[in-house]
Amino acid sequence: MFFYSTRDKNNHKSVSAAILQGLAEDGGLFVPEYFPQINIADLDSKLSYPEFAAKILADYFKGDQLESQLPDICRNAFNFPLPVRELNANTYIMELFQGPTLSFKDFGARFLAECMTRLSKERKTTIIVATSGDTGSAVAGAFYQKPNIEVVVMFPKGQISKRQEQQITCWGENILSVAVNGTFDDCQKIVKQAFSDEWFTSRAHLSSANSINIARLLPQLTYYAYTSWQFFLKHGEKAGYIIPTGNVGNSTAAFWAKAMGFPIREISLATNANRVISDYLDNGKFEPRKSIATIANAMDVGNPSNFERLSYLYNTPETFRANVKAFSVSDEEIREIITEVNQKFNYVVCPHTATGYFARKKLDDKPWIIAATADPCKFETIIEPIIGNILPVAPQLQTLLDKPVKLVETDADIRQVAAALANK
Ligand SMILES: *Cc1c(COP(=O)(O)O)cnc(C)c1O
Numbered sequence: 001m002f003f004y005s006t007r008d009k010n011n012h013k014s015v016s017a018a019i020l021q022g023l024a025e026d027g028g029l030f031v032p033e034y035f036p037q038i039n040i041a042d043l044d045s046k047l048s049y050p051e052f053a054a055k056i057l058a059d060y061f062k063g064d065q066l067e068s069q070l071p072d073i074c075r076n077a078f079n080f081p082l083p084v085r086e087l088n089a090n091t092y093i094m095e096l097f098q099g100p101t102l103s104f105k106d107f108g109a110r111f112l113a114e115c116m117t118r119l120s121k122e123r124k125t126t127i128i129v130a131t132s133g134d135t136g137s138a139v140a141g142a143f144y145q146k147p148n149i150e151v152v153v154m155f156p157k158g159q160i161s162k163r164q165e166q167q168i169t170c171w172g173e174n175i176l177s178v179a180v181n182g183t184f185d186d187c188q189k190i191v192k193q194a195f196s197d198e199w200f201t202s203r204a205h206l207s208s209a210n211s212i213n214i215a216r217l218l219p220q221l222t223y224y225a226y227t228s229w230q231f232f233l234k235h236g237e238k239a240g241y242i243i244p245t246g247n248v249g250n251s252t253a254a255f256w257a258k259a260m261g262f263p264i265r266e267i268s269l270a271t272n273a274n275r276v277i278s279d280y281l282d283n284g285k286f287e288p289r290k291s292i293a294t295i296a297n298a299m300d301v302g303n304p305s306n307f308e309r310l311s312y313l314y315n316t317p318e319t320f321r322a323n324v325k326a327f328s329v330s331d332e333e334i335r336e337i338i339t340e341v342n343q344k345f346n347y348v349v350c351p352h353t354a355t356g357y358f359a360r361k362k363l364d365d366k367p368w369i370i371a372a373t374a375d376p377c378k379f380e381t382i383i384e385p386i387i388g389n390i391l392p393v394a395p396q397l398q399t400l401l402d403k404p405v406k407l408v409e410t411d412a413d414i415r416q417v418a419a420a421l422a423n424k
Contacts, residue, residue, distance in 0.1 A: 001062045003030040003214060006312045015064045019115050019215040022208050029309050030214045032060060035259040040229050049082060050074040052229075053222040056260070060218055069118055077110040077219060084227055084369065087345050091360055092239070092369040093353070094227055100396050101167055102375035103298070104250060105138035107223065108216030113142035113149075115215045116207070120148045124204040126421075127151045128194050130187035133160055133298045134374060137167035137400075139209045140175045150204070152421060154178045154187040157409065160297075163378055163397065170403035176424050182412030193414045200418065211249035212305050220253030225262045227369060235367065238265035242359045242370045244352040245269040245277070245326075246299035248306035250371065255313055255323070268325040268363060270355035272296040275328040276304065284317035295331045295382050296351040298374065327359040334358070338386045348387060350376040 002012040007028030013021065018030040036059035047055065054071040061067045080099045084092050099106025116125060127149060129139050136153045143151045153168055157179035160168075169177040180187050191208060194200040211217070224241060231239045241264060243251040251269050258264040271277055272294040280286045288303035314320040329337075337354040341347055349357060349372065356370035376383050377391045384390060393401070410416035 001060050001064075002033045004033055005029070006031055006308050015061055015214065016066055016115075016119055019112070019213060020119055020205070020207060022210075022213050029212055029306070029312075031309055031312055032256075035256065036060070037261050038225070039261065040232065040263065043229065045233060049222075049226060050078045052226050053078055053219070056222065056225050057218055066115060066118060073111065073114040073118070074222075077114050078107065078222070080106070082223055082226070084230070085347070087341075087347065090365050090367045091357075092231075092367065093347070093349075093372050094223065094369050095372045096223060097350075097372060097375040099138075101134070101137040101141045101400075102378055102394055102397055103134040103138060104220070104371070104373045105134045106142070107219045108211065108249070109135070109138035109142035109209065111219035112209055112213055112215040113139075113146055116143075116149060117146045120205070123148075125149045126200065126204040126206050127209050128154075128191050128200070128206065129209045130154050130184065130191045131160075131168065132156065132184040132300070133164050134378075135210065137164065140168055140171050140177070143209075144171050144175055145173055150174045150176065150421070150424075151209075152176045152178060152417065154180050154190060154417065156184050156187060157181055159184070161379065161381060163380070163401070166405065167378075167397070167400050169405045169407040170400050172406040176421055177407040178417055178420060179407050179409045180412050180417075181409065186412035190412065190414050190417055197414060197418070210305070211247050217249060217253050217256070217306075217309075220250055221257040221260070224254045224257035224264065225260065228257065228262045228264045231367070231369065232263040237367065238263040240265040240267065240363070240366060240368045242268045242270055242356040242363070242368055244296070244299060244355045244371060244373050245271050246274075246301040246304065248277070248304040248310055250373065252306045252309045252313075254371075255310060259313065265366065266325070267323070268327065268359050268368075270359040271326060271328050272299045272334070272355055273328065273330055274300060274302055276302060277307070277324075278326045278328040280317070281321055281324065281326055286311070294351075295334055296329075296355060299352055299355070325359075325363075327355070327362055329355040329358045335386055338383060342387050348376045348383060348391065350374045350379050351382055
């Protein structure tokens with residue numbers, strides 16, 4: 001199996017090469033040359049989640065140096081539960097947030113870390129990542145104490161929640177947490193600069209861990225595949241999925257699972273007030289713009305990086321529209337949904353997941369599974385005033401809150417970040 005750049009079919013790589021590289025040289029994103037077709041009748045219903053994942057990802061790793069290690073990679077990466085809860089007869093919640101840093105990002109970050117560690121045996125790797133929230137903690141947690149890998153996580157100082165900051169800065173050892181006096185865009189700019197910076201590129205193999213990396217996409221399709229299969233076994237019909245969406249990484253994975261033949265009826269996206277996808281569905285024009293700050297901040301994206309993968313799959317506005325629905329949800333509506341779900345079902349959703357429930361209300365009465373992307377206790381400052389109750393702190397978060405903070409502070413200046421790394 002090869003992976004192609006979305007911009008050039010002749011630019012193909014093995015999965016390992018695509019993982020190490022992240023982005024293709026031509027600026028495109030790697031996509032598989034074809035989608036392996038799975039016949040669910042051939043799957044043994046007793047497979048554990050990691051066994052299932054290794055089985056359905058096997059073709060993507062065929063012929064690659066990681067092929068024989070895929071079962072181990074899956075076993076180590078997916079070591080936490082994946083509950084699907086029934087809200088009512090046609091509405092279900094898939095809790096993707098039971099991993100060590102309490103968001104769905106743990107699936108991708110842990111899988112990427114397992115792959116990268118195996119690919120970094122011979123040479124050292126530096127991973128540099130900018131974060132406005134959940135990616136930073138998932139990547140730091142996943143790579144903590146991995147041999148031969150150091151990680152630089154940059155976040156805009158004072159612009160993320162206290163609990164998010166603690167989850168990024170509690171690691172130490174091979175994780176350098178940098179509070180940058182600047183914005184998220186400044187952090188992202190330093191990441192880009194690093195890839196053409198002599199000091200960074202000569203020090204070690206440089207890589208990034210954001211959601212353009214194919215090793216974050218592939219593990220994400222496994223939970224859509226697994227839960228759609230289980231749902232079909234139990235109910236004898238296909239479920240639809242509703243996915244809170246920002247950079248379109250999580251949702252692209254769902255479309256890939258559907259393309260492999262898993263019993264997924266249809267897929268709907270829910271976004272916050274950043275409406276670039278809804279507007280594309282309305283007028284056929286993809287118009288990136290500056291992001292708007294909302295209370296579902298992990299979805300504050302004005303130029304979704306994985307859109308290029310989704311529009312590669314559905315490559316005209318007509319086929320895109322025939323396959324993709326999208327709903328844009330305001331902060332006011334998010335607040336109302338958090339209240340409504342709590343009152344109706346005695347269940348608390350995070351602000352991102354709330355956009356999914358909003359979409360559910362607009363859709364038909366067929367069965368829908370909403371992807372719950374983060375644990376509400378990460379967003380207590382938003383949710384507690386809305387529901388008028390204190391949220392219990394998940395044990396994983398409590399463990400991280402109890403650890404001492406280790407961070408350096410820099411200006412938005414790549415030389416200061418380099419100095420911090422050199423002095424670590
Ligand atoms: C990252 C994130 C999203 C958006 O996912 P994309 O793959 O960027 O579309 C939604 N909710 C939460 C909690 C997130 O951390």
